Amino acid sequence: MFEALTERLERAFSRLRGRGKLRERDVDEALREVRLALLEADVSVEVVRDFLARIRERAVGQEVLESLTPAQQVVKIVYEELVRLMGEAREDVRWAKSPPTVVFLVGLQGTGKTTTAAKLAYHFLREGRSPLLVGADVYRPAAREQLETLGAKAGVPVYTRHDVDDAVRIAREGVARAREEGRDVVLVDTAGRLHVDEELMAELERMKAELAPHEILFTLDAMAGQDAVRVAREFHGRLALTGVVVTKLDGDSRGGAVLSVRAVTGAPVKFVAVGEKLEDLEPFYPDRMAQRILGMGDILTLIEKA
Amino acid sequence: AKTRHALVDPLEGLFRRRAAFDDDFFLELEEILIAADVGVKTSAWLVESLRADVRKKGLTTPEEVREALAARILEVFGDDESRFRLTFAPEGPTVILFVGVNGTGKTTTLGKLAYRLKGEGKRVLLAAGDTFRAGAIDQLRLWGERVGADVVAREEGADPAAVLYEAVDRAQREGYDVVLGDTAGRLHAKQHLMNELRKIVRVVGQKLPGAPHEVLLVLDGTTGQNGLRQAEVFLEAARVTGIAVTKLDGTARGGVVVTIQKELDIPVKLVGVGEGREDLLDFSPAAFVAGLFGEGEGRTP
Ligand SMILES: Nc1nc2c(ncn2[C@@H]2O[C@H](COP(=O)(O)OP(=O)(O)OP(=O)(O)O)[C@@H](O)[C@H]2O)c(=O)[nH]1
Numbered sequence: 001m002f003e004a005l006t007e008r009l010e011r012a013f014s015r016l017r018g019r020g021k022l023r024e025r026d027v028d029e030a031l032r033e034v035r036l037a038l039l040e041a042d043v044s045v046e047v048v049r050d051f052l053a054r055i056r057e058r059a060v061g062q063e064v065l066e067s068l069t070p071a072q073q074v075v076k077i078v079y080e081e082l083v084r085l086m087g088e089a090r091e092d093v094r095w096a097k098s099p100p101t102v103v104f105l106v107g108l109q110g111t112g113k114t115t116t117a118a119k120l121a122y123h124f125l126r127e128g129r130s131p132l133l134v135g136a137d138v139y140r141p142a143a144r145e146q147l148e149t150l151g152a153k154a155g156v157p158v159y160t161r162h163d164v165d166d167a168v169r170i171a172r173e174g175v176a177r178a179r180e181e182g183r184d185v186v187l188v189d190t191a192g193r194l195h196v197d198e199e200l201m202a203e204l205e206r207m208k209a210e211l212a213p214h215e216i217l218f219t220l221d222a223m224a225g226q227d228a229v230r231v232a233r234e235f236h237g238r239l240a241l242t243g244v245v246v247t248k249l250d251g252d253s254r255g256g257a258v259l260s261v262r263a264v265t266g267a268p269v270k271f272v273a274v275g276e277k278l279e280d281l282e283p284f285y286p287d288r289m290a291q292r293i294l295g296m297g298d299i300l301t302l303i304e305k306a
Numbered sequence: 307a308k309t310r311h312a313l314v315d316p317l318e319g320l321f322r323r324r325a326a327f328d329d330d331f332f333l334e335l336e337e338i339l340i341a342a343d344v345g346v347k348t349s350a351w352l353v354e355s356l357r358a359d360v361r362k363k364g365l366t367t368p369e370e371v372r373e374a375l376a377a378r379i380l381e382v383f384g385d386d387e388s389r390f391r392l393t394f395a396p397e398g399p400t401v402i403l404f405v406g407v408n409g410t411g412k413t414t415t416l417g418k419l420a421y422r423l424k425g426e427g428k429r430v431l432l433a434a435g436d437t438f439r440a441g442a443i444d445q446l447r448l449w450g451e452r453v454g455a456d457v458v459a460r461e462e463g464a465d466p467a468a469v470l471y472e473a474v475d476r477a478q479r480e481g482y483d484v485v486l487g488d489t490a491g492r493l494h495a496k497q498h499l500m501n502e503l504r505k506i507v508r509v510v511g512q513k514l515p516g517a518p519h520e521v522l523l524v525l526d527g528t529t530g531q532n533g534l535r536q537a538e539v540f541l542e543a544a545r546v547t548g549i550a551v552t553k554l555d556g557t558a559r560g561g562v563v564v565t566i567q568k569e570l571d572i573p574v575k576l577v578g579v580g581e582g583r584e585d586l587l588d589f590s591p592a593a594f595v596a597g598l599f600g601e602g603e604g605r606t607p
Pocket residue numbers: 107108109110111112113114115116137140143190191192193219247248249250251273274275276280408409439491493
């Protein structure tokens with residue numbers, strides 16, 4: 001259904017024969033196509049607007065390189081800006097100077113917090129660390145059982161309580177347990193919540209105030225639409241997110257929400273989740289994400305030719 | 307424990323800013339629709355239709371234009387209210403399957419529907435057809451307890467089709483009115499998982515001709531344009547009969563539903579507005595369209 005951006009741009013530019021500098025008019029024509037591609041990929045309307053303004057600034061007046069057509073030149077600039085916006089360098093977990101490192105997983109319902117907590121624990125275990133999982137979702141039916149099952153599969157102990165319905169208390173006890181046992185990283189699974197749920201957002205603020213986590217990771221469903229920008233802004237405003245985990249990237253969504261969330265929070269994507277199994281966790285590569293959002297497998301070859 | 311969120315109405319602002327229904331007006335309107343997840347293509351089509359309406363009918367006031375836009379979207383949904391209701395078997399148990407990608411709200415929606423049907427005096431049996439995800443069976447059992455419905459379950463890793471078969475069999479023998487079948491979340495891009503779903507549907511149909519009577523695609527209301535692809539593939543693999551849109555208690559507007567309706571014509575039947583057992587609404591096109599523009603009507607139970 002979606003035409004590759006390059007093709008579209010080539011069509012938009014087909015009447016342009018001469019090379020030389022990119023003129024304002026040509027750039028605007030190209031940017032219309034870029035805008036559509038980004039919106040189809042679920043990048044938020046407001047983020048697209050800012051992004052295009054930046055591209056326009058960069059593109060107008062640029063020499064069209066010998067080996068590139070104007071279309072390719074614009075695509076190249078768009079691609080580079082996308083990669084830049086998503087953060088070029090891979091960012092590691094912020095490890096505590098004196099362990100345990102405390103990590104919260106937060107986000108909307110069903111985005112993958114519990115699964116990701118277990119995957120991270122498994123990942124850290126294989127790196128030679130000694131993680132503890134903490135089940136602090138006291139709301140969703142069987143959330144604690146889910147984490148216990150995943151912990152058992154991962155070979156990572158789980159601290160939770162079925163007789164307590166105070167999430168902050170469970171988290172506090174979990175961190176204390178990790179300290180007693182000399183564990184170096186604690187992953188706290190929290191309940192899914194809406195950014196507009198005042199009571200539950202306040203619960204996270206209390207949990208943060210008490211436990212001073214080193215990482216607050218926001219799980220973002222790769223299929224998320226336009227609202228992601230508002231959700232992320234709200235979570236970030238209240239908790240100061242330190243990182244993002246993009247989940248369900250094993251599907252065929254374009255994942256434009258990643259750009260939105262990155263743009264409004266500035267928080268780096270630290271991991272991506274690509275399946276339901278424990279080992280389905282990968283580092284984040286901004287270039288791959290940029291290609292995915294633009295819907296272009298062909299972009300690399302294009303740019304390599306440049 | 308929920309704060310109902312009053313959404314701002316972006317159309318209000320647009321009408322205030324733009325006195326004339328000119329190109330800039332329509333451009334901004336298109337962005338409002340896209341921001342509600344309606345999608346580029348459908349938004350463009352709606353805006354063009356509205357442009358024609360404004361010209362032909364000589365619309366001049368914001369009220370007229372707003373109404374014309376709503377009418378255009380309502381037209382997509384059609385005015386046959388009965389399409390939006392669940393269908394039940396004339397006799398014998400009705401089987402309703404819940405399918406969809408991961409984490410959309412299948413199990414929760416099933417639980418809420420069980421609660422509603424119990425309230426109507428029906429005998430309801432839940433089938434734990436998600437034998438894959440950690441804690442899924444426990445979650446369904448807890449819903450069963452919460453709403454007072456019986457549950458058929460096997461161990462983790464069991465064949466989901468066998469669980470469904472057993473549930474339908476028991477419903478036939480013991481005179482249950484409705485079987486609500488949970489299934490594991492699966493991404494539509496995964497062939498083998500979609501084949502597993504095909505098998506579930508086939509086995510249920512062999513056990514009870516006419517079943518499943520409803521296959522509900524549970525669509526997360528915060529989903530963007532991928533929702534259309536989900537609907538296409540699940541429709542083909544599991545002959546989806548209706549959609550349940552969830553999580554419309556937040557600020558997402560669920561506009562991809564309009565595109566799904568336009569392209570595939572699968573009726574929306576249920577709307578999820580929370581995590582509690584009562585947070586389930588029948589779909590009303592008028593309320594949905596109002597919610598698309600943020601009036602909030604129909605978004606709250
Ligand atoms: N395909 C796929 N499924 C995933 C991925 N991550 C999580 N899931 C699935 O998504 C669903 C929801 O995951 P959970 O970990 O329960 O999500 P959660 O955020 O903890 O959900 P709540 O606690 O209810 O808010 C489950 O079916 C998971 O198996 C992923 O990367 N790929």
